Amino acid sequence: MCCAAWIRYCHALALAGLLAMSLSTLAATPDAGDKPLVLPPAAGRLLVATPAMRGNYFRESVILLTAHGRMGSVGVILNRPTVLRLSDLLPRRGGSLTLFEGGPVHPHLLSLLVLVPEQGFHQVGNTAGLSFVFGTQQVLDRLPVLRHGWRYRVYSGYSGWAPGQLMSEIRRGAWYVVEGDSAQVFDIHPDLLWVRLMRRVFPLR
DSSP, X not given: OOHHHHHHHXXXXXXXXXXXXXXXXXXXXXXXXXXXXXXXXXXXXXXXXXXXXXXXXXXXXXXXXEEEETTEEEEEESSOEEEEEHHHHOTTTOTTOEEEEOOSEEEEEEEEEEXXXXXXXXXXXXXXXXXXXXXHHHHHHHGGGOOTTOOEEEEEEEEEEOTTHHHXXXXXXXXXXXXXXXXXXXOSOGGGHHHHHHHHHSTTO
């Protein structure tokens, strides 16, 4: 992929991010009368977009929270593969791995989720074996040490919230919070992940 095309791709994601930040403030309580049990947000848990997010950048998205605390929240979208391969960005090291869209913030930055933990990787909450690397250079430094058979995915951009912002959106009914695991992070059918998790939230539907 040429540099100009990559820049256009990043600009498109950045524009979508600006729209998302404005539209997310419009999220309201879902139409459904039933209210599911919602967990508090924490690193390693999943944010599942509610029906109130239809028409929003985050519609039908599933986000893994990689960090949550007093400084704010960070995560990556799990169910939004792009048409790009990592080799489009890294011809010598990328291979045929699909590049995922992690969110609207800083789309030029890469991050990495890998199942097998090693020294120098940041563990994601209590999710067994799941580690996170943030930052393009950090990802480039670690790609060569990933072993054959390890499960990993690379993301462009991320999803982020200022202190208190995510809790405000949850209270307004924008997100359900559920426990996450590595099977969901590396789901081979990410396009079906949102539907399956919604069925878990509302098991009688």
